[in-house]
Ligand SMILES: Nc1nc2c(ncn2[C@@H]2O[C@H](COP(=O)(O)OP(=O)(O)OP(=O)(O)O)[C@@H](O)[C@H]2O)c(=O)[nH]1
Ligand SMILES: C[S@@+](CC[C@H](N)C(=O)[O-])C[C@H]1O[C@@H](n2cnc3c(N)ncnc32)[C@H](O)[C@@H]1O
């Protein structure tokens with residue numbers, strides 16, 4: 001008997017390829033050539049694709065980027081997506097820089113939860129890894145998300161040997177008193193991260209060993225809202241959790257539940273590449289919802305429960321992580 005196919009119910013949407021930071025493992029210092037405005041999907045086009053996606057089983061959307069909060073009208077887009085019948089979860093992955101001022105409006109628009117990238121708790125390190133970012137803004141973003149009752153609030157830390165691996169315990173401590181979910185992410189070989197892989201890759205098993213040497217055995221917990229690739233644990237007695245995203249050493253592809261939509265309207269069935277399907281062309285040529293749904297259905301049927309094999313990987317800021 002064949003393997004039962006994982007239900008695909010989650011669409012990650014990169015709403016822009018632009019970013020207000022230049023994290024060293026994600027973008028080159030000069031950035032990447034930006035896509036002309038006309039090539040980027042308009043709000044209405046994203047909504048049309050999401051409506052078609054609901055017809056093929058999508059229930060959750062996550063907005064990412066680039067930095068999703070630099071997209072003009074992002075609050076309105078959240079409201080439009082939250083209003084699509086059949087969508088029960090609208091989430092955001094952000095670097096947090098613009099979040100404090102926008103958070104209340106985003107929540108009012110229907111944002112349910114947020115994942116915030118935070119690689120270090122030291123201001124000078126943060127400025128270095130992001131090429132100029134201000135740590136205080138991200139810390140304020142985390143506080144704002146908690147104060148607004150967005151739930152769960154997850155933190156994303158890409159662990160880099162020799163840069164922030166000495167902060168693993170400090171980051172994990174953030175989960176002790178408050179409902180913060182601290183995720184340790186393995187560096188994946190995209191764009192500039194490819195060149196860092198040899199020197200900086202720090203595997204999940206070593207993160208876990210460090211945590212257990214300090215806090216004692218971690219307790220396995222059932223998954224948090226999100227159904228992403230993270231595996232969650234708890235430090236005994238902690239309010240929040242610890243998550244591991246093992247994009248390199250892990251084996252979670254057989255339960256992959258997601259599709260990706262790039263800012264320019266290409267549908268991808270795997271972060272690691274594979275054939276993309278152009279949705280913008282058909283949409284602009286007048287394809288109706290049923291026709292877009294048929295393209296989505298076909299892509300889902302072809303989606304393998306394994307990582308796509310590809311010669312060249314793009315940059316994360318283009319794919320939305
Ligand atoms: N290999 C792989 N990595 C992923 C996948 N989805 C997300 N990631 C990585 O996981 C990290 C965190 O991603 P987030 O955008 O916070 O999303 P998430 O953890 O999937 O989201 P939720 O589970 O919904 O909270 C990023 O480094 C992503 O690149 C995936 O399908 N495959
Ligand atoms: C590409 S960013 C886009 C959203 C937003 N700009 C942010 O930083 O949260 C999404 C996530 O991918 C992670 N990421 C970027 N490059 C990565 C890499 N090479 N390996 C693993 N994770 C990476 C980031 O740390 C971030 O948590």
Ligand code: SF4
Nearest residue numbers: 019023026066095317
């Ligand atoms: S990880 Fe996010 S914040 Fe950092 S450069 Fe990439 S897209 Fe921008």
Ligand code: SF4
Nearest residue numbers: 253256270271306307
């Ligand atoms: S690597 Fe590809 S198939 Fe595997 S979990 Fe990520 S997106 Fe899904």
